[in-house]
Each structure stands twice: as C-alpha cells, then as structure tokens.
Amino acid sequence: MRAAWHNVRVMARRDFLATVRRKAYIFTALGIPAYFGFMMFLTAAPQVNERLRALKSLTAVGVVDSSGLFAQAERTIRTEIGDENPFDSKRTPRRLTTTVVFYGTADEALAALRAKNVAQVLVIPPDYLETGRLQRYARSSSLFSSAERSPLRQWLSRSLLAPYASADRVERAVRPTQRLEDFALNPRTDRFEVKDDAREVADFLVPFGLAMLLATGIIIGGQYLLQGLAEERESRILESLLCAVTPDELLWGKLIGLGAAGLLLVGFWTAMGTGLAGPILALVHPSPLLVVSAGLYFLLGYLFYASILTGVGSVAGSVREAIQISGIFTFLNFVPFILLMTILAQPNGTVAVTLSMIPFTAATTMMLRMVSPSSAVPAWQLGLSLAILAGCAWLVLKGSARVFRTGLLLYGKRPNLPEIVRWIRSA
Amino acid sequence: MLEVQNVTKRYDGRAVVNRVSFSVQPGEIFALLGPNGAGKTTLIRMITDIIRPDRGTIRVNGAPNAGPRRPNIAYLPEERGLYKRARVVDAIALYGELKGMSAAAARAAALALLRRVELEEWALKQVQALSKGMQQKVQFCTALIGGPQIIILDEPFTGLDPVNTQLLEEMLDERRRQGTTVLLSTHQISKVEELCDRALMINHGHMVLYGTVRDIRRSYSEDAVVVRCAADLSQAPGVARVQQVDGQQRVYFGEGGSAQRLMAWLGERDVEVESFARDAMPLEDIFVKVVREGIGLDRGESAREPAGAAATAGAPA
Numbered sequence: 001m002r003a004a005w006h007n008v009r010v011m012a013r014r015d016f017l018a019t020v021r022r023k024a025y026i027f028t029a030l031g032i033p034a035y036f037g038f039m040m041f042l043t044a045a046p047q048v049n050e051r052l053r054a055l056k057s058l059t060a061v062g063v064v065d066s067s068g069l070f071a072q073a074e075r076t077i078r079t080e081i082g083d084e085n086p087f088d089s090k091r092t093p094r095r096l097t098t099t100v101v102f103y104g105t106a107d108e109a110l111a112a113l114r115a116k117n118v119a120q121v122l123v124i125p126p127d128y129l130e131t132g133r134l135q136r137y138a139r140s141s142s143l144f145s146s147a148e149r150s151p152l153r154q155w156l157s158r159s160l161l162a163p164y165a166s167a168d169r170v171e172r173a174v175r176p177t178q179r180l181e182d183f184a185l186n187p188r189t190d191r192f193e194v195k196d197d198a199r200e201v202a203d204f205l206v207p208f209g210l211a212m213l214l215a216t217g218i219i220i221g222g223q224y225l226l227q228g229l230a231e232e233r234e235s236r237i238l239e240s241l242l243c244a245v246t247p248d249e250l251l252w253g254k255l256i257g258l259g260a261a262g263l264l265l266v267g268f269w270t271a272m273g274t275g276l277a278g279p280i281l282a283l284v285h286p287s288p289l290l291v292v293s294a295g296l297y298f299l300l301g302y303l304f305y306a307s308i309l310t311g312v313g314s315v316a317g318s319v320r321e322a323i324q325i326s327g328i329f330t331f332l333n334f335v336p337f338i339l340l341m342t343i344l345a346q347p348n349g350t351v352a353v354t355l356s357m358i359p360f361t362a363a364t365t366m367m368l369r370m371v372s373p374s375s376a377v378p379a380w381q382l383g384l385s386l387a388i389l390a391g392c393a394w395l396v397l398k399g400s401a402r403v404f405r406t407g408l409l410l411y412g413k414r415p416n417l418p419e420i421v422r423w424i425r426s427a
Numbered sequence: 428m429l430e431v432q433n434v435t436k437r438y439d440g441r442a443v444v445n446r447v448s449f450s451v452q453p454g455e456i457f458a459l460l461g462p463n464g465a466g467k468t469t470l471i472r473m474i475t476d477i478i479r480p481d482r483g484t485i486r487v488n489g490a491p492n493a494g495p496r497r498p499n500i501a502y503l504p505e506e507r508g509l510y511k512r513a514r515v516v517d518a519i520a521l522y523g524e525l526k527g528m529s530a531a532a533a534r535a536a537a538l539a540l541l542r543r544v545e546l547e548e549w550a551l552k553q554v555q556a557l558s559k560g561m562q563q564k565v566q567f568c569t570a571l572i573g574g575p576q577i578i579i580l581d582e583p584f585t586g587l588d589p590v591n592t593q594l595l596e597e598m599l600d601e602r603r604r605q606g607t608t609v610l611l612s613t614h615q616i617s618k619v620e621e622l623c624d625r626a627l628m629i630n631h632g633h634m635v636l637y638g639t640v641r642d643i644r645r646s647y648s649e650d651a652v653v654v655r656c657a658a659d660l661s662q663a664p665g666v667a668r669v670q671q672v673d674g675q676q677r678v679y680f681g682e683g684g685s686a687q688r689l690m691a692w693l694g695e696r697d698v699e700v701e702s703f704a705r706d707a708m709p710l711e712d713i714f715v716k717v718v719r720e721g722i723g724l725d726r727g728e729s730a731r732e733p734a735g736a737a738a739t740a741g742a743p744a
Contacts, residue, residue: 006527007525010521010524010525011525018510018512018513022512235510236504236506236507237508237509238508239477239502239504239506239508240504240507240508240566240569241525242475242477243500243501244501244522244525244526245525
C-alpha cells in the first residue's frame with residue numbers, strides 16, 4: 001500500500017478533530033461513564049439501604065419460647081454493621097441494639113407485633129432442639145428481609161451455648177471466621193498473598209473493567225470509522241476527495257485519525273475510572289508486560305475490527321445498513337463477557353485459551369486472562385495470540401482496502417458476495 | 428497539456444469508454460459532451476486517476492497521470508459534496524493541504540477564494556448553514572485552491588443564479604489566462620458555445636464529435652447563408668431557393684452558387700446589408716441529431732470527421 005504520509009496525516013487530523021469536536025463524542029465521553037455509574041448506583045444503593053433499613057428497624061423482637069431453652073438468654077442483641085463496603089478504609093462498625101421481649105403465647109406476641117411494639121416475633125416450638133423448626137412473623141416481607149435473620153441467628157446460637165461455655169468460646173462458635181485472613185498463591189509472583197473481601201472484589205472488577213474498556217474502545221473506534229465512511233459516501237464527497245488523495249491515503253488517514261479518537265476516549269475513561277476507583281486499583285499493580293500487551297491488543301484489535309468495518313462501510317448502501325451489518329461483528333467482540341465466569345474461573349482452561357487464539361475474541365479474552373489473579377498466561381500463548389491477531393488484521397486490512405478502493409464510488413448499489421470476492425482477488 | 432491516447436475501460440465485458448483520444452492545451456477551455464450514460468464520468472475518473480484504464484495512456488505535461496507523483500488535477504463532480512459540519516474555510520483549506528500546501532498557506536488561500544466569491548463573512552460558519560448556491564461556490568473554491576494544472580468541472584453552473592454564473596465564468600477565464608487547462612462537462616450547450624474553444628462528444632463510449640466548436644457547427648450545416656437585407660435574393664445567380672425566417676432570408680445555393688458570389692452580387696447592386704452570416708446549426712441541435720441518429724457509432728471507435736476540424740475524432744495522434 002503506497003501512501004503519501006503528508007496526505008495520510010492531513011486526513012487523520014481532519015477525521016480526528018471532526019470526531020472529537022462532535023457533541024455526540026463529548027456526550028459519549030461523559031455520558032457512558034455517567035450512565036454506568038447511575039445504573040450501578042440505581043442497582044446497588046437500594047440493596048444496601050434496604051439492608052440497613054431492615055436492620056435498623058429491628059429495635060425489638062418478640063419471642064415465644066415453648067421449648068424453655070432460652071429462659072436465661074440475654075434480653076438484648078448487639079449487631080455490628082459496617083462491613084457492607086469492603087473498600088471503606090476506616091472500617092468503623094456501627095452497633096445496633098435490639099431488645100428481646102418474651103411473651104407467654106403466640107397470640108399475645110402477634111398482638112404486640114400488630115400494635116408495632118415489636119418489629120418481629122420469633123415462635124420457638126417445644127421440639128425445637130430435635131427438629132430445628134421455628135416460625136418468624138413480621139408485619140411485611142421484602143426482598144431483603146433475610147438481612148434481619150443474622151442478628152436472630154447469632155442470638156439463638158449464643159443463648160443455646162451460653163450455659164455450657166465461656167463467653168469467648170461462645171463468641172468464636174457464633175462467628176468462627178470473624179477475623180479470617182485468606183492467603184492464596186499468586187502464580188505470577190509465586191508468593192502467597194492476602195485475599196480479603198476488597199481484594200476479591202478487585203480481582204473481579206479490574207479484569208472486567210479493563211477488558212470492557214478495551215472492547216468498547218475497539219468497537220467505538222471502528223464504529224466512528226464505519227459511520228464516517230458511510231456518511232462520506234452518502235454526502236458524495238469521495239469523488240472530489242479521491243482526486244486529491246489515493247484510496248490508500250484516505251483509508252490510512254481514517255484508521256489513524258479515528259483510532260486515535262477511540263484511544264482518547266479509552267484514555268479519558270481510564271483516567272476517570274482511576275480517579276473514582278482508586279482504592280480498587282491500588283490493590284492491583286499492573287506489570288509493564290500487561291501495559292504493553294494492553295496497548296498491542298488495542299492497536300491490533302482495532303486494526304482488525306476497523307478493517308472489517310471498512311469493508312462493510314464500503315459496500316453498505318446506507319449508514320443504517322452499515323450499522324446493522326456491523327452489529328454481528330460487535331457481538332463477536334463481546335462474546336468473552338458472556339463466558340466471563342468460565343474464563344475467570346479457569347483462565348488457562350480450554351475455553352479461555354481457544355478464545356485467546358480467535359482474532360474476534362483474542363483481545364478481550366487475553367485481557368481477562370492476564371489480569372485474572374489466578375492465572376499466569378504462558379508466554380507462548382501470548383505470543384501466538386498476538387501473532388494470529390496481527391496476521392489476520394493484516395490480511396483483512398489488505399482485503400478491505402481492495403473492497404474500499406472498488407466499492408467507494410458505487411452509489412445506490414449493494415454488491416453481492418461473489419462480486420466482493422472478485423474485487424478482493426482482482427484489485 | 429492533457430493527452431488522452433486510445434483509452435478504453437470495460438465493465439463486465441462491455442466497453443464503457445472505447446478507444447477515446449484527445450488532447451487539451453494549457454489555457455484552453457475544452458468541452459466534454461455526451462448524453463447521460465455516454466461514459467463521460469468514467470472518462471473523467473480515469474483522467475483524475477480514481478480508476479485506471481484497461482488500455483491506453485493519459486499524460487499530463489508528458490508525465491503519466493497516475494503513480495506516486497500525481498499531477499495537480501482538481502475535479503468538481505456533478506454529484507457534489509462537502510463535509511457538512513466543517514467550517515467553510517476548513518472545508519476549502521483541506522483540499523489545499525492535500526495538494527501540498529502548508530496549513531497556514533491553505534487557510535490564507537481559502538480565505539482569499541472566499542473573498543473572491545463574496546462569501547468571506549461565512550468563513551467560520553458550518554457548511555450546512557449555507558444555501559445550496561453558496562455551497563456550490565464553496566465547492567468551486569475547493570477545485571481552484573492549490574493552483575491545479577487541470578480543472579475538471581462537471582455541470583458547474585447548475586443551480587446558480589445569473590450573477591453567480593457570471594462570477595464563476597470570470598474566475599474560470601482568469602485561470603484560463605494563467606494557463607490552466609479547463610475541461611468542462613455540461614448539458615448547458617449554450618455555455619459550451621460561449622466559453623469553449625473545442626469540444627469532444629462521446630456516445631456509448633465512442634467519440635462521435637471532436638474539433639473546434641465552430642467547425643463542428645459548420646460541418647453539420649447545409650450550404651446556406653442567412654442574410655438580412657431589402658433585396659429579393661431569389662433573383663441572385665446560383666441560388667436554389669430562399670426561405671424567410673424571422674425577417675431574414677435563408678439562402679440555399681445551387682449549381683455555381685456560393686456565399687462569395689452572393690456578396691459580390693449584393694455589392695454590385697449597392698444593397699444595404701444588415702447582417703450576412705454562414706448558416707450554422709446550433710450545437711444543441713447537433714447534439715440531439717447525433718444522439719438520436721446514432722451518428723458515429725456505426726464506425727466503431729472512430730467518429731465523424733468535421734469538415735476542416737482541427738483534429739480527427741478517434742484517430743490517435
């Protein structure tokens with residue numbers, strides 16, 4: 001492909017500036033993180049709030065003890081809450097106190113419940129010890145009412161064990177893994193590292209986030225290219241433009257300019273994410289290999305997808321048609337997210353390794369594998385995956401450039417598959 | 428100088444352009460005529476190196492039009508388009524930069540052109556804010572920027588009012604005087620008669636007319652003159668018949684008759700002559716006649732040779 005660098009640079013700058021100055025671009029840059037943030041808030045906040053609300057409302061519990069096992073039980077339940085956010089560095093637990101009120105009969109207790117004197121009623125039948133059967137009554141039931149069971153469970157355990165063991169033993173029996181520290185072998189460093197709640201969340205979120213950024217960046221860059229190309233065809237600008245630049249110069253200018261626009265978007269989101277999710281990212285120390293690999297996978301993945309979409313944009317009859325066809329390829333890029341749990345659970349399993357070698361899924365899958373804590377991707381797999389992706393990207397680019405050259409000036413006519421194959425062979 | 432030699436382009440086995448040859452000199456406005464689907468656009472795309480001919484050569488000032496050192500050719504296609512969201516000055520400057528100018532020089536040249544077409548105050552507006560006629564003038568500027576050696580204009584005056592049409596004609600004339608070669612493709616035949624020195628007409632990919640506009644018109648005219656005078660010209664020697672047309676007499680010559688002999692006869696009688704002109708068929712009528720009657724197609728690649736024409740259609744130089 002012969003291309004004058006001057007013209008490539010001029011076209012790249014034009015496409016880059018035209019794209020990043022669009023309101024839609026600025027909206028995408030700010031709107032997508034805001035949308036995801038809002039959706040997460042909308043999903044997570046009610047859960048946390050409902051859980052807290054349920055616990056806070058548990059100020060008094062009515063107990064009807066027909067078993068006689070709880071006659072000496074404590075009349076207050078102290079509950080610690082504050083572990084809901086594992087990234088809360090202060091970790092200042094709040095204590096809630098619940099009063100236990102004993103009633104002689106279930107009717108009395110339920111009347112108190114109706115009168116809102118107690119929040120719940122626990123009916124303990126005579127054969128509780130043998131059968132474990134209990135009845136819990138509440139004025140209402142919500143999706144998150146199971147949160148209220150934890151204080152009751154601990155009270156039952158403490159009360160049953162209190163006559164037979166010291167307070168320390170009782171506490172340990174009730175919460176045997178309260179201060180458990182998990183250690184796991186990091187295959188990359190060959191050292192045992194702490195696996196706490198925060199780390200576990202980070203281990204999931206960081207690979208997911210990075211792979212999502214990579215996949216989204218690749219697709220957005222490709223979509224800009226597809227859209228720009230289809231718009232230029234529709235606006236009939238190509239005819240006069242091709243008098244001043246060759247199709248190769250035009251194609252390379254677009255690939256570079258719009259790829260840069262996509263990269264800028266990913267960079268912006270990364271910076272934004274780093275600022276917002278600092279505590280999570282502080283747990284991960286990205287290696288130089290990971291950073292270089294992420295860059296290479298972005299470039300090659302973008303080149304591969306953008307080349308395919310260039311071909312699509314060159315033969316599609318309209319912007320709408322081009323976007324419809326490109327949807328198939330966009331879906332393939334996101335296939336690893338459908339198999340996310342399989343890949344993260346077995347980063348060196350057959351599924352993960354196979355997807356790493358397929359150009360459509362290689363970039364996203366390999367990012368998931370490389371950042372996954374339980375994986376050390378063998379060097380040969382990384383090299384082979386990059387080589388296959390680079391080779392396929394080059395082949396698709398060459399084929400697309402031929403389709404691009406021939407299909408650019410076909411207005412209002414969509415070529416069939418044999419025609420496209422003939423263009424690729426003969427151009 | 429543009430030299431097109433024996434150029435052929437086939438699509439699906441059908442010759443869309445068939446052995447077309449012609450040349451255009453620097454400082455000449457040359458008309459490329461033909462009905463819709465004749466192969467004009469394909470020929471222009473080959474000249475601009477958007478597509479390559481299957482056979483034949485195209486040279487600009489002796490050098491091939493394709494390759495790493497492409498000549499500076501500007502093209503204003505009939506299906507026009509500009510980047511709608513770009514600022515007007517940027518839309519023009521882009522073409523300047525693509526023709527090798529620096530960003531600053533291209534911007535300055537774009538502003539100068541906008542001044543010339545009286546759109547300077549629109550320089551920083553988006554292209555889509557302009558009217559269709561204004562956009563056409565901007566597109567015209569994109570063709571002129573960067574000092575092209577050859578300007579190819581496909582229907583440049585469509586949709587323009589008479590004032591702007593005249594403005595563009597003046598600008599074309601300026602370029603012509605500076606030595607720029609202009610190739611004009613239009614169905615406004617009156618513009619061809621007004622602006623062009625020579626013309627080429629193609630039909631079904633074949634050259635069917637080629638030569639100076641005057642010679643083409645003469646070649647399709649009968650041996651007659653149109654005279655405005657008081658005398659009865661049917662009495663003149665060598666006159667076969669006289670037809671009255673709009674107060675003028677169209678004189679058809681018979682055996683021994685000629686324009687010179689008629690002028691001498693009028694002079695001898697001291698007749699006051701208001702006008703005396705050789706009867707020439709309007710180019711538009713010739714266009715219709717050639718297309719309807721398929722003239723030139725039966726000769727394959729060669730075209731009708733106009734009497735006294737400067738060049739022979741279809742014959743490679």
